[in-house]
Structures are given as structure tokens and as C-alpha cells.
Amino acid sequence: MKRLIPLLFAVLLTGCAGSGQIAYISPSILGGGSPYSDRSDAVGTLLDQAWNAMAEDELSRAGSALSRAMRISPTDPSVYYLMAQLRKEQGQYDQARELAGRALSLGPNHGLKRQLNAFLANLG
Amino acid sequence: MGKLRRGLSVLIKLGVVGLILLAAYSVYLDAVVTKKFEGKKWAIPAQVYARPLELYEGQLLNPNELQAQLRRQGYQAVRDVRRPGTFARTGSRFTIYSRGFHFPDGAEASRYANVAFSGNEVVSLKGKAAENIPLLRLDPQPVGGIYPSTFEDRILIRESQAPKPLIKALLAIEDKNFYDHWGISPSSIARAFLVNLRAGGVVQGGSTLTQQLVKNFYLSNDRTLSRKINEAIMSVLLDFHYSKDEILETYLNEVYLGQHGRRAIHGFGLASHFYFAQPIQELSLARVALLVALVKGPSYYDPRRFPERAKERRNLILDVMAEEGIVPQSEAERSKKLPLGVVTREQLNTSAYPAYIDMVKKQLREDYDERDLTSEGLRIFTNMDPIIQRYAQKSMTETVGQLDKDSPDLQGAMVVTSAQTGDLLAVVGDRNPGYVGFNRALDARRPVGSLLKPAIYLTALEQPARFTLTTPVKDKLIQVDDGQGGLWEPSNYDGKSRGMVPLQEALAKSYNQAAIQTGMALGLDNVLNTVERLGVDKKLPAYPSVMLGAASLSPMDIASMYQTIASGGFKMPLRAIDAVVDARGQPLRRYSISVERAFNSAPMELLRHAMGEVMREGTGRRAYWSISQDIQLAGKSGTTNDSRDSWFAGFTGNLMAVTWLGNDDNSPTNLTGSSGALRVWTRFMQQVPIKSVQSLNSEQIEYVWTKPAANVRTGKRCEGAVKVPYIKGSEPEGYQGCSRAVSEPVKTLFDSIKSWFE
Numbered sequence: 001m002k003r004l005i006p007l008l009f010a011v012l013l014t015g016c017a018g019s020g021q022i023a024y025i026s027p028s029i030l031g032g033g034s035p036y037s038d039r040s041d042a043v044g045t046l047l048d049q050a051w052n053a054m055a056e057d058e059l060s061r062a063g064s065a066l067s068r069a070m071r072i073s074p075t076d077p078s079v080y081y082l083m084a085q086l087r088k089e090q091g092q093y094d095q096a097r098e099l100a101g102r103a104l105s106l107g108p109n110h111g112l113k114r115q116l117n118a119f120l121a122n123l124g
Numbered sequence: 125m126g127k128l129r130r131g132l133s134v135l136i137k138l139g140v141v142g143l144i145l146l147a148a149y150s151v152y153l154d155a156v157v158t159k160k161f162e163g164k165k166w167a168i169p170a171q172v173y174a175r176p177l178e179l180y181e182g183q184l185l186n187p188n189e190l191q192a193q194l195r196r197q198g199y200q201a202v203r204d205v206r207r208p209g210t211f212a213r214t215g216s217r218f219t220i221y222s223r224g225f226h227f228p229d230g231a232e233a234s235r236y237a238n239v240a241f242s243g244n245e246v247v248s249l250k251g252k253a254a255e256n257i258p259l260l261r262l263d264p265q266p267v268g269g270i271y272p273s274t275f276e277d278r279i280l281i282r283e284s285q286a287p288k289p290l291i292k293a294l295l296a297i298e299d300k301n302f303y304d305h306w307g308i309s310p311s312s313i314a315r316a317f318l319v320n321l322r323a324g325g326v327v328q329g330g331s332t333l334t335q336q337l338v339k340n341f342y343l344s345n346d347r348t349l350s351r352k353i354n355e356a357i358m359s360v361l362l363d364f365h366y367s368k369d370e371i372l373e374t375y376l377n378e379v380y381l382g383q384h385g386r387r388a389i390h391g392f393g394l395a396s397h398f399y400f401a402q403p404i405q406e407l408s409l410a411r412v413a414l415l416v417a418l419v420k421g422p423s424y425y426d427p428r429r430f431p432e433r434a435k436e437r438r439n440l441i442l443d444v445m446a447e448e449g450i451v452p453q454s455e456a457e458r459s460k461k462l463p464l465g466v467v468t469r470e471q472l473n474t475s476a477y478p479a480y481i482d483m484v485k486k487q488l489r490e491d492y493d494e495r496d497l498t499s500e501g502l503r504i505f506t507n508m509d510p511i512i513q514r515y516a517q518k519s520m521t522e523t524v525g526q527l528d529k530d531s532p533d534l535q536g537a538m539v540v541t542s543a544q545t546g547d548l549l550a551v552v553g554d555r556n557p558g559y560v561g562f563n564r565a566l567d568a569r570r571p572v573g574s575l576l577k578p579a580i581y582l583t584a585l586e587q588p589a590r591f592t593l594t595t596p597v598k599d600k601l602i603q604v605d606d607g608q609g610g611l612w613e614p615s616n617y618d619g620k621s622r623g624m625v626p627l628q629e630a631l632a633k634s635y636n637q638a639a640i641q642t643g644m645a646l647g648l649d650n651v652l653n654t655v656e657r658l659g660v661d662k663k664l665p666a667y668p669s670v671m672l673g674a675a676s677l678s679p680m681d682i683a684s685m686y687q688t689i690a691s692g693g694f695k696m697p698l699r700a701i702d703a704v705v706d707a708r709g710q711p712l713r714r715y716s717i718s719v720e721r722a723f724n725s726a727p728m729e730l731l732r733h734a735m736g737e738v739m740r741e742g743t744g745r746r747a748y749w750s751i752s753q754d755i756q757l758a759g760k761s762g763t764t765n766d767s768r769d770s771w772f773a774g775f776t777g778n779l780m781a782v783t784w785l786g787n788d789d790n791s792p793t794n795l796t797g798s799s800g801a802l803r804v805w806t807r808f809m810q811q812v813p814i815k816s817v818q819s820l821n822s823e824q825i826e827y828v829w830t831k832p833a834a835n836v837r838t839g840k841r842c843e844g845a846v847k848v849p850y851i852k853g854s855e856p857e858g859y860q861g862c863s864r865a866v867s868e869p870v871k872t873l874f875d876s877i878k879s880w881f882e
Contacts, residue, residue, distance in 0.1 A: 042180035045258035063716050064229030067702070070717065072180065074544035074778065075818065083717070098694070098719045105692055105725055107821040 043073045050082055054089060062086050077108035081116060088123065097123055150357055157361045160342065165374065166278060166390075168501030168707065169271045172484055173264035174510045175547075175702070176227070179220075179239055180259045183246040184813035187216055189511050190239075194220070196510070197265050198401030198467070208234040209406045216241040223403070225263035228505055228703035228711045232261050244813065265510050266397065268481045270488070272498035275386040280501070281393035283373040287407060290392065291372065292450045293416045293441055299333040302372070307334045307363030308356050323440070334359045337375045381415065382422045389422075399427065401467045409451060410459035413441040414466075427466045435464060478560040479537075479553030480508050483680070483700045486566065491713065492704075501707030506700055507542075512812060513550035516540050516781070517557045519808035524555040524785065527803070530794050536785045536804060537564035539683040539698075543780040545717055546687050546696035551680075562788075565679045570769045570786060573673035573762030573797065574634045575682055576655060578689065578731055580643040580671055581631050583654045585727040587646075588854035593730055594832045596624035599638040607667030614640050614672055617763070617796075626832040628734040628848075632742030634761065636672055643671040657722045659684040659695050673762060682773050683782045689731065689758075690775035692820045693723035725822035726851045732758050732817065733849050735774070743798045744774065747806045756816040759805070761797030768792055770800030777815035781805055819849075828855045836860040 034055070036048035046069035053062035063086060069079045084099035100120050108116060177193055179185075194211050195201075199220070202210045211220045217240050224234035237260050240248040249257045269277055283291070295302050301309050309332050317330075331339070338358045343351055362371060382389035382398055389398045392415055396404040400411055407415070417437040418425055427434035439460045446456035484506055488497055496502065520536045528534040538552035553563035562568070584591035591597075599622040606612035614636045616622075621637055630638035643651050651671055652664055661684070664675045680698070688695045696719045704712045735758035738744045743761040751757065759774020770785040770793060783801040786793055793800065819825075829840040830848045835856050838845045842862035 040256060040258055041182070042178075042259045060711065060714065061229050063714060064227075064703075067716055068178070070545055071175075071542070071547065072178065072183075074542060095718055098721060101721055102694055102719050105694075105821055107818075 043069045043076060043079065046072070047078065047082055050086070054082075054086060059086060059090055075106050077103040077106040077112055077116075080106065081108075081112065081119070084119065088119075093123055150361070153354065153358050154361050154365075156342065157338075157358050158365055161362065161366065161374070164499075165341075166280075166377070167272050167274075167276070167499035168280065169269040169277050170488075170497045170500070170502040170504050171266055171279070172268045172270065172481060172504045172506060174267045174506060174508045174513075175549075176225075176264040177262045177510075178259060179237070179246055179249055179262070181246055181249055184244055185241075185246060185511075186244050187213075187218070187241045190218065193265070193511060194262075196401065197263065198397075198403075198406075200402075200406075205236070207406070209402060220260070220262075222260060223263040223406075225261075226709050227261070227264075228705050228714065232263075235260060264505065267477050267506070267508060267510070269387075270481075270485060270497045270504075271387060274388070276388050276390055277394055278377055278390040279393035279397065280377050281391065281404060283369055283376065285405060286376055286392060287404065287412055289409060289445065289450055290404075290407075290412045290416065291376075292448070293413060293445050294419070295333070296444055296448045296450065297416055297441060298336070298419060299331075302333055303368055305332055305334075305363075307359035307361070308332060332359065333375050334363055334371055337371060337378055338362060340380065341374070341378050379419060380422060381418050382426070399466050408459070408462070408465075409445075409455060410438065410442070410462040411465055413445065413459065414438045414464060417441045427464045428468075431464055431466075438464070476558045477508065477513055477551075478558065479563050479565055480506070480513065480548075480551040480700070482553070482563045482566055483548065483551050487700050487715075488704075502712070503705045503707075503709075504701060505703045505705070507547040507549060507702050508700070509549040512540055512779075513552075515811050516550040516808055517552050519804050519811070520552045520783070521555055521557060523804040523807055527785070527795065527800060531787055531791070533787055533789075534785060534793060535564060535788055536783065536801075537568060537679045538781065538783045538804065538808075539565050539679050540779060540781045540808070541683060541687055541690075541698055543687075543690040543775045543778055546691070546698050547702075548698045548700040549779070551700075564784065567678065568784070568786075568788075569676040569678050569681075570784065570790075571673055571764040572675065572677050572682060573764040573769060573771055574636075574639070575685075575760055575762040575771055575773055576651075576671060576673050576675075577631055577634065577639045578735060578760055579654045579658060579685075580639050580646065580651050581627060581734060582658075582723070582727060582731045583646050583651050584627065584642055585730045585851075586654075586724070588727070588851040591627060591642075592835075592850050592854050592856070593628040593734055593848050594626045594830055594835045594856060596835055597627050597630050597638045598641040599623060599625050599630060599635045600641065602637060602641050602644065604640060604644060604668035606669060607665065612669055614669075626835065628737050628832065629741075631734045631760075632737040632740075634738075634743050640668060640672055644668060655685070657695070658688045659722075673764060679782045679784045682771070683780065686773045686775065686780055686782060688722055689728065689735070690780040691719070692732075693721060693725060693728035694719040695722040696720070724824075725820040726824040729820040729822055729825050730849055730851070732820070735759055736817065739774070743796075744772070744802060746798055746802060747774075747809070750806055750810045751814075754816070755814060756818075757809075758817050759802075761802055763796040763798075766792040767795050770795040771797050772801035772805045774805060775817065776809060777817050779809070779812065779814060781808060783808075824851050825849050826852050826855070830856065831860055834858075834860060838862070 034048045034051035036044050036051055046065045050062040050065035066079060066083045080099050080103035084096045087096040087099060100116050104116050191213055200210045202212055205212050205219045205221050208221050208223045211218060220237050220239060222235045225232050236252045237257055238250045239246060249260060251257050271277060301312050312330055312332060335355055338355050342358060343355060377391040380390055381395035389395055393404055395415055396402055396407055425434045425437050442456040442460050445451045446453045516538050520538050524534050524536050536555050540550040541548055551565045553565045601621060603611045603613050616636050625638055648666055648668055660681055662681060664670050684698055699715050701715045703714045706712055736756055738760055739747055739757040744759045747757055757774060757776055759772060762771030768786060768790055773782040783804040785795055785800040827847045827849050829838050829845045831838045831844050832846060836858040837856050838860050839862055
């Protein structure tokens with residue numbers, strides 16, 4: 001089931017993008033497990049920790065995990081993306097936008113780029 | 125008879141008055157005793173920590189560096205790893221038993237891990253049962269404190285944290301009767317006399333622990349009778365009010381155990397770190413005995429200055445411990461054969477990074493009162509990377525040592541950050557490590573020479589219709605306002621003017637006339653605005669000479685500016701502090717990354733390309749004498765008039781560093797940016813793990829085969845063809861094939877007329 005969620009996520013996004021709508025799904029709405037739960041590398045583990053902390057509304061703990069991930073892999077766009085989502089949860093919309101922009105500048109793959117653009121459009 | 129009676133009655137009356145006075149005085153002393161004991165007992169200085177070392181698969185780290193770092197943190201090399209704070213190494217394999225630590229984001233448990241390296245890379249990280257460990261975070265190295273004016277420093281411990289033999293030995297030596305007396309003990313004095321007689325020297329004092337505590341905690345150090353009386357009364361009062369355990373715990377934290385410059389080492393908790401770089405729970409019996417030995421006279425028995433004396437007394441303590449049955453005789457004998465185990469001052473890194481701590485203090489003062497910093501026991505978690513910091517200082521010290529033949533007072537400063545996140549990793553403020561005083565990285569404001577040229581060309585490249593990397597710019601004589609009512613005629617370093625040169629070459633070779641011509645064509649205000657957008661918050665005077673670096677800035681200011689370029693156009697504060705927690709471990713504040721896009725990726729990518737050319741073809745090329753050609757670097761050198769200042773600022777994909785060399789009295793050094801500061805920069809970068817600068821992801825950029833000197837497109841197989849990035853639509857219109865025939869673009873009438881005037 002856990003493996004299915006990212007897939008579901010992608011399908012949803014593609015579907016919506018195709019119909020000209022823009023969807024952004026926040027982790028808390030998604031409900032299920034973290035999309036990073038399968039990762040066993042250092043950054044993946046920290047992203048997973050951050051995601052779960054966000055789901056439990058432990059935003060400061062999520063921030064710490066993301067800062068650690070950023071230190072280990074400072075050019076990984078997915079770290080900046082999750083940090084952008086965290087800032088949005090914290091009501092810091094400007095930082096959310098800037099961090100998503102930073103993620104886009106770091107050469108995200110196609111799927112992540114779509115998500116980032118959707119996220120930015122959703123921020124307005 | 126009457127006289128006698130009258131005399132007696134006067135005496136009695138006097139006696140009563142005396143008793144009343146004594147009682148009143150005792151009440152007063154009682155208030156003194158309880159007030160201080162029940163309030164906050166000590167001002168606890170803020171403790172500053174370096175960034176913790178994190179181990180994970182794929183991490184680039186020299187295994188010798190790991191070992192050195194473990195040693196600096198007091199990890200003991202052992203054969204059999206069974207306790208926290210120990211490790212073993214066989215070749216490229218380590219077994220580490222990490223210490224648990226309470227981080228701002230929660231507790232990190234103590235952990236057993238096997239770490240395997242291949243070369244300088246961690247290739248496997250496994251637990252005891254061979255399970256994969258994704259990440260191992262070690263406890264952070266303490267790197268300094270923020271002390272009150274008394275310079276009293278201590279780390280509080282609870283009585284329960286002290287090793288049992290420590291307390292037993294302390295009582296056996298200092299106060300055998302502690303649990304039985306009332307604060308003072310006449311019999312102790314007699315016993316001490318006997319013990320000393322038997323030992324043939326003074327091994328035991330007559331004062332109780334309570335008296336010693338009262339003496340240190342409440343009273344001045346003068347040896348008057350009245351102080352002795354106060355001490356006695358207060359000791360009885362203290363004993364009356366508080367439990368033995370409370371008194372003992374206070375003693376353990378109060379006792380003076382050493383001196384480190386102006387900093388006074390108080391309490392066993394800090395002493396354990398000060399002498400052994402270990403938490404007190406980890407101390408071996410021999411080390412416990414040494415700490416107890418020091419109580420009698422920390423300077424007389426200073427184990428660093430008088431190791432023989434200290435050892436003799438330590439062994440005496442071990443003998444007493446065996447005699448009293450605290451430890452078996454055999455264990456005492458074994459411990460007596462051990463070396464003192466004291467870490468050297470070099471190893472003892474606390475306060476070894478004053479330049480970095482300065483920056484921490486500066487950032488802290490924006491949010492905290494000086495008094496809170498020196499008394500509330502705050503814990504400050506910084507972004508200092510102890511390994512990077514050591515390499516930075518080492519590169520500075522060694523290079524200056526080689527260069528200072530001509531100017532023996534040559535000085536230097538250096539700032540290192542994480543290129544993508546702005547974490548401040550290292551600050552060097554002096555050629556000598558550990559120097560406390562003028563911090564050049566923060567406070568030396570010196571003319572920056574050509575370091576502002578990237579701002580000129582970035583301003584140009586933001587106008588793709590006018591400027592590209594191959595646009596010819598004028599390297600010709602020009603007269604500009606010198607800001608003092610006269611005219612100024614800048615010349616190039618070699619005195620020659622080159623006519624028209626491609627923009628990227630003008631930057632790479634650092635031609636002054638081309639820079640000032642371009643800057644004047646763009647407008648001084650526009651260039652200064654770019655400097656500000658890049659992150660220099662000091663207002664620069666609006667004279668043309670400022671564009672060539674007549675303005676003075678500190679290495680830290682330059683670091684802010686180049687950080688924006690290193691991160692691809694995002695402005696971000698340089699962060700020395702990661703988090704602050706209070707004495708109970710509650711997080712007070714986090715300083716997480718905040719970014720702000722200041723420049724579009726496309727012009728920034730062009731500038732970064734040109735700064736790459738600086739390293740490949742220009743004034744920075746000597747870096748590639750020792751760094752692999754496979755690694756893309758970017759940077760800019762700076763030299764001021766008569767070589768008074770030698771600068772280099774540049775970055776790799778992961779690290780940004782600014783280096784400066786010069787004399788404090790501003791006399792010439794004979795060094796250019798390339799022959800001085802660049803050498804420090806290169807020496808540093810070749811020793812630490814670095815990654816290539818990556819091209820920025822911009823859809824507006826395309827790479828075109830070009831002959832830069834002619835500013836024309838060409839075929840990729842033609843001689844002299846190079847791939848140059850352009851903002852789409854700005855590539856040269858003209859095309860020159862391999863046969864040198866130029867197909868001119870169709871000129872409009874306007875272009876022709878314009879060319880008559882050029």
C-alpha cells in the first residue's frame with residue numbers, strides 16, 4: 001500500500017494537469033504513509049522523518065530533520081520542496097515560494113518539477 | 125563586696141548583650157546562607173557546540189580525520205568496544221560506541237556502529253547485529269563558552285552523575301566524617317593531624333567539606349580570624365538547613381579545579397572535560413583519582429605543568445582508596461601504572477576558535493542580553509564544522525608561513541561557508557590558530573580590489589540585448605571622477621590596454637580599464653545597486669573608483685556577496701548559529717535557512733561561467749595546478765594598489781571561501797590576489813572534499829559554438845571553437861565557418877550610422 005501512494009499521487013497530479021486544473025496535495029490531506037518510507041539512505045531517512053513529523057504536526061522537529069538533510073545533500077531539490085511545504089504549513093508563504101523556486105533551480109526531475117509548479121500555482 | 129556584685133552583674137549583662145548580638149548576627153548570617161543556597165547558585169556561561177559529525181554511507185571523509193575528531197572529543201581508543209565514548213580502528217574499519225546526546229530536536233541515543241571506508245568514502249555503516257544504520261550522529265564537540273566578567277566556568281552535574289569512587293575518595297581525603305558532623309568537626313582536625321603524620325605529608329585538611337564550601341561559596345579568601353568565625357557559624361547553619369546530599373552536590377559543582385587563561389575551571393563536571401575531554405561518567409579510576417588529587421591545589425598539582433607532582437599525588441589518593449576499601453588493592457596498583465591521560469592544550473579545543481565564537485556572539489547579541497548569555501546556561505548549537513575549521517586555519521597558517529619572508533608580519537583572514545545553504549562553517553581571524561584579539565575576518569575592512577567586478581558584469585549580463593559573454597568591451601584608457609574633485613585614470617595591472625576584448629575574458633584576466641568602461645556605460649548607480657542586491661549591506665560611496673574596489677569591506681562582507689553567486693542567485697544570511705536551547709534542554713530558537721531570489725538564473729549562470737573562465741584561463745588558473753581539471757571551480761581574485769591587499773573569493777559546488785592576506789599597517793606585501801590569497805584558498809580546497817560547480821537549471825540558456833574573440837558563431841569542429849552559454853536570442857548573429865569567411869549579418873541603416881561614431 002505504501003508503495004502505491006506516490007504512484008497515486010503522481011496519477012492524480014497528471015490527471016488534474018491534463019484537465020487544465022492545478023492540484024496540490026498536502027501530506028496531511030493525503031493521510032497515508034510517507035512517500036519516503038522505502039528509502040534507506042541518509043537523506044531519504046531524514047525526509048521520511050520530516051514527513052512523519054509534519055503529519056504529526058511536529059513542525060519544528062520536521063524543520064530539524066530537513067536542515068540535517070540539507071547539510072548532507074544541499075543540492076537535492078526534494079529537500080527544498082519538503083521544506084517549502086513545511087513553511088506553507090507554518091504560514092510562511094513567501095519562504096514557501098522562495099524555497100520551491102530554489103528547488104526548481106536545482107534541476108528537479110520531470111515529476112518533481114510538475115509538483116513544484118503545481119505547488120507554486122496553489123500558493124498564488 | 126558590693127563592688128564585686130556590681131561587677132558581676134555588669135559582666136552578666138554584657139554576656140547577655142553579647143549573646144543577643146551573636147544570635148542577631150547568626151540570624152543575619154542565616155539569611156545570607158539560605159538566600160544564596162536557595163536561589164540560582166551560579167551564573168552558568170553559555171556553552172557553544174560545533175556541528176555534530178554525522179556518518180552515513182556515501183559520505184566523503186578522510187578516515188584519519190574521523191579518528192582525529194574522535195580523539196578531540198575524548199573518545200578512547202580501546203581493543204574491545206563496550207562502552208559509550210570508546211572506539212577501535214583496524215585499517216579502514218572503525219567500531220564506534222557513540223555517546224548519547226540531547227540535541228535541540230531531541231535525544232540521540234548512544235549507539236554501537238561499525239563503519240567501513242573505501243579511500244575517503246564511508247561505504248558501510250552497520251549496527252551490532254549487522255543491520256544497516258542510515259545515519260549516525262555523534263555528540264557535538266564543545267568549542268567554547270560565553271563567560272561573565274569573572275570568567276567562572278562550570279558544567280553542572282547531579283550528585284548521581286558523579287562516579288561512586290569519586291565521592292568516596294573525595295570524602296576519604298577531604299572529610300571522613302562528612303555524614304556525621306554538624307558542619308564543623310573538631311575531631312576531624314585531630315584526625316587530619318594523625319593521618320598526615322602517618323602519610324609523612326599533608327594529605328588531609330582539617331576543614332570539613334561544608335567549611336570548604338562556605339569558604340568558596342560565600343566568603344572572600346583572606347585568612348582573618350573573623351572570617352574563620354563566620355565560616356564556622358555559616359557551616360553549622362548550612363548543615364542545619366540542608367541535607368548532606370544537597371551540600372555535597374553543591375560542593376561538587378563549586379570546587380575550583382583549574383585555570384585556563386582567564387577562565388576559572390569550577391566543579392568536577394567541567395574539570396573532567398577540561399583535563400580529559402570526557403564526560404565525568406566515563407572516567408577511569410586513575411582519572412577520578414587525579415581529579416580528587418587536584419582539590420588540594422589545582423595550580424600546584426597542575427597535571428599539564430607539573431605532571432610528576434600530579435602523578436605522585438594521584439597515586440597517593442589511589443593508595444588511600446585501597447586502604448579505605450573503596451577499590452581493591454590490585455586495581456589501585458594497576459591504575460597507578462597508568463599515565464595521567466590529560467589531553468594537551470592543542471587537543472583541548474575549547475576556546476581554540478575565538479574568531480568563530482566572535483561571530484556567534486555577534487549574532488547572539490541581536491537576540492539575547494549579554495547577561496542571559498553569561499548566566500543562564502544556554503546551549504548554543506553552531507554550524508561550525510570542526511574539520512573544515514581546522515583545515516581553513518591550517519591552510520592559512522602554512523601558506524602565510526611560506527610567504528612571509530618579505531613581510532614577516534603578514535596577516536590573513538578567511539571565511540568558509542556551505543555554498544548552497546549559507547551555513548558558516550569556518551572563520552579564521554589571524555594567521556595563528558587560537559589567537560584572541562583583532563578578528564580580521566569580521567573587523568578588518570580593507571579595499572577589495574577587483575572583487576566587485578563580478579557585480580559590474582552581472583549588471584551587464586542582465587541586459588542580454590546589450591551584453592553577452594562574448595560582447596566586445598572596451599579595454600581603453602578612460603578618465604573618471606576620482607571623488608575628490610580630480611580625474612582618475614585607472615590602468616591595467618601590466619600597464620597595457622587591449623582594445624576590444626570579449627566580456628568574459630575581461631573578467632577572467634581582470635582588466636581594469638574594460639571593467640570601468642563597462643561600469644560607466646551601465647551607470648555607477650546600477651552597478652552599486654547590484655552590489656547591494658548581491659548582499660553587501662554596507663552603503664558604498666558613489667565614486668567610479670569604488671567599482672574597481674576602492675571601497676573597504678571585511679572578508680565577511682565579501683562572503684555574503686559571493687554566497688549569493690555560489691547559491692545561484694539566492695540571497696541568504698550567513699548563519700553561524702543553528703539553534704539555542706535553555707539550561708533544561710528546551711529549544712528557544714532555531715535559525716533555519718531562509719532564501720530570497722535576488723537574480724534570475726540565466727544572467728547568474730553566465731556570470732558563473734565567466735568566473736569559471738577566471739579559474740581555467742584567467743587570474744585563478746593556478747588553482748588547477750593542484751586541483752583536478754575535472755572539478756569545475758569559480759572565483760575572482762583581488763589585488764589593491766601596491767599589492768597592499770591580496771584577496772580571493774570563490775566556490776566549488778559545495779564550499780565557498782574568501783581569503784585575504786595583508787599587513788595590519790597597510791604596507792605593501794608584494795602579493796597579488798593570485799600569488800597570495802589564492803594559494804591559501806587552493807591549499808584549503810585541495811584538502812577537503814569538494815564537488816564541481818553545477819550549471820544552473822535555466823530554460824533560457826542555450827550553449828552555442830562560438831569564436832569568442834570575433835564574437836561570432838562557428839562550427840563545432842572549427843579551430844578555436846568554444847561552447848559559450850547565451851540567454852536565448854542573444855547569441856551572436858554573425859557566423860564564421862572554419863574557412864574564416866565571415867557571413868555578415870544584414871546591417872540596418874541605424875547600425876551603420878552608429879558604427880561611424882564608435
